[in-house]
Amino acid sequence: MAGLVAVLIFIVLVEVVLRLVKADDYFQNRFFIVNRALDYPEIFQRDRDLFWRFRPDRTVTSKFFEGETYRINSYGLRGDEIPAEKKKKRIITLGNSCTFGWGIPLNQTYAKQLEKNLQGHYEVINGAVPGYSSFQGDKFFENDLLDLRPDIVTVLFAWNDHWAAALQIADKDQEFPPKIILETQNFLARFHFYRLMKKTLLSAVEKNPDSTFDRSNIVYRVGLDDFGLNLKEICERVREAGATPVLLTSPIPSLEKYYPPGARSSLHAFHEKYNQVIRNISAVYNIDLVDLAREFDNQDGLWDDALRDPIHFNARGHELAARLIADYIEKNIGL
Numbered sequence: 659m660a661g662l663v664a665v666l667i668f669i670v671l672v673e674v675v676l677r678l679v680k681a682d683d684y685f686q687n688r689f690f691i692v693n694r695a696l697d698y699p700e701i702f703q704r705d706r707d708l709f710w711r712f713r714p715d716r717t718v719t720s721k722f723f724e725g726e727t728y729r730i731n732s733y734g735l736r737g738d739e740i741p742a743e744k745k746k747k748r749i750i751t752l753g754n755s756c757t758f759g760w761g762i763p764l765n766q767t768y769a770k771q772l773e774k775n776l777q778g779h780y781e782v783i784n785g786a787v788p789g790y791s792s793f794q795g796d797k798f799f800e801n802d803l804l805d806l807r808p809d810i811v812t813v814l815f816a817w818n819d820h821w822a823a824a825l826q827i828a829d830k831d832q833e834f835p836p837k838i839i840l841e842t843q844n845f846l847a848r849f850h851f852y853r854l855m856k857k858t859l860l861s862a863v864e865k866n867p868d869s870t871f872d873r874s875n876i877v878y879r880v881g882l883d884d885f886g887l888n889l890k891e892i893c894e895r896v897r898e899a900g901a902t903p904v905l906l907t908s909p910i911p912s913l914e915k916y917y918p919p920g921a922r923s924s925l926h927a928f929h930e931k932y933n934q935v936i937r938n939i940s941a942v943y944n945i946d947l948v949d950l951a952r953e954f955d956n957q958d959g960l961w962d963d964a965l966r967d968p969i970h971f972n973a974r975g976h977e978l979a980a981r982l983i984a985d986y987i988e989k990n991i992g993l
Contacts, residue, residue, distance in 0.1 A: 698722040699847030701730075706834045707797050712787065726761060733802070736784045737764060740806065746778075749987075750785040750803055752795050752892070753814035756908070756970055757786035766973040771980035776987065780810070791818040791880045792888035793829040799892055804899055810991065811896045812983060813889065814950075816908035816932040817969050819880035826877040830884060886935045893945050902991055904983070905940050907933045907951035909960070909971055916964035925968070948986045950979055 696702065701718050702710040712734040719727040731739050736758055751757050751769045759767030773782035785803050787794070792815040799811070823829070834840060846852040880888065893903035910929050913921050933951050940947035954960055960975035961968065971979070 699844070699853065703844040703847070704834065704840045706837055706840055707801060708790075708794050709829075709832060709834065710787075710789070711798075724761065729764070733806075736767075736786070737769070740783060741781075744807055745781075747780045747809040748806060749773075749776075749780045749782045749810040749812065750799075750806060750808040751782065751812045751814070752799055752803065753786040753812075753906075754790045754795075754818050755786070755788035756817070757812075757814050758784065758788050759786075759976065760788065760970040762970075762973055762976055766976055768976040768979040768983070771977055772983055775980050775984035780987075783808070785811075786814075789818055791815060791829050792885055792892070793819075793880050796888050796892050796895070800895055804895070808896070808899070808901045810902045810904060810987065811892075812904045812906055812948075813892055814906040814908060815885075815889070816929060816936070819878065819885050820928060820932055821879050823877045823879045826875075828877055828881065828884070829879045882931060882935055885932060886939055889936065889939045890943060893939070893943065902946060904946040904948060904986070904991075905936050906979075906983070907936050907947070907949045909951045909954035909975065909979075911961045911964035911968050912955045915955075915958050916961060916968075946986070946990060948983050950982060953982055954978065 696704065696710055698720060701713060701720050701722055703713050705711045712730045714730060714734040715732040717727060717729050719725065728736055729738070731737055733740055749772065751772070757767075757769070759769070764770060767784060769782045769784040769786075773780060776782075783806060785798070785806075787798065790798065795813070795815055803811075835843075889905065893905070896903040908929065910926055911917070913923060913926060917923075930951075937947065937949070939945060954971070954975065957978065960971045960978065962972045
């Protein structure tokens with residue numbers, strides 16, 4: 659008994675020291691190389707269905723967010739608390755970090771500006787999580803967001819879907835441990851002592867992340883066919899809930915406006931294939947569509963540094979997206 663007490667005291671002392679010195683316990687996850695959410699347990703917790711979700715009810719500043727501070731409410735969503743009683747019609751903006759508002763102050767995200775543009779007729783809830791693919795978005799809407807009783811759901815995915823999957827494991831084929839193990843990991847991950855031990859162990863046995871990709875036979879997190887199926891299923895779930903789905907295409911900086919003359923990009927061509935799937939799903943299943951990608955192509959100044967980050971449009975881009983979505987709702991769905 660005395661030995662156990664001594665061990666516990668030692669662990670507590672080490673934990674205190676690690677917190678004081680701010681020890682680096684970061685270790686890059688091998689399964690989601692581009693989307694490193696699982697590497698930041700102070701922000702995210704592991705989830706068997708969704709892979710990761712926000713830890714609820716906290717204000718966080720993190721290396722993951724590049725030093726920015728974000729408020730996550732008790733629903734695990736960005737923004738203020740959501741009233742339990744629904745007093746007006748609701749819009750949920752389902753999506754990834756573009757919709758979340760990466761690097762954008764809360765009031766400048768297109769979710770917040772959409773609420774303002776619709777003159778208070780709708781309450782707009784930001785239902786986006788950084789790193790999410792359409793596979794995760796489908797599960798997230800079914801498991802978490804349906805309870806918020808939306809009237810309109812905007813859907814914006816593509817970027818995370820078309821990243822290469824490490825170890826050739828697509829999102830739909832990922833397997834996570836049983837719930838009890840994940841809950842134990844989520845509890846222990848709150849402690850720096852555990853995270854540092856884990857980093858030390860994994861650093862000794864894990865392969866270089868680059869070795870987890872087969873460049874000759876790339877498997878994507880969500881391939882084009884599955885991307886279309888996921889979007890279709892999301893929209894079916896929305897309709898079954900009595901709400902209106904609105905698909906959004908995913909903007910990418912125009913080669914002509916944001917890059918040197920004559921620039922070429924395989925990324926642009928591949929991203930366009932995913933946008934075309936979005937347009938096809940809209941046409942075949944008669945789903946409302948706001949073609950943000952085409953509208954963004956017509957304007958300058960929507961990305962701060964397209965060479966460094968072609969994914970996340972800036973505050974002016976969010977303003978344009980909000981205006982386009984609001985105009986569409988006013989003309990085609992109504993207030």
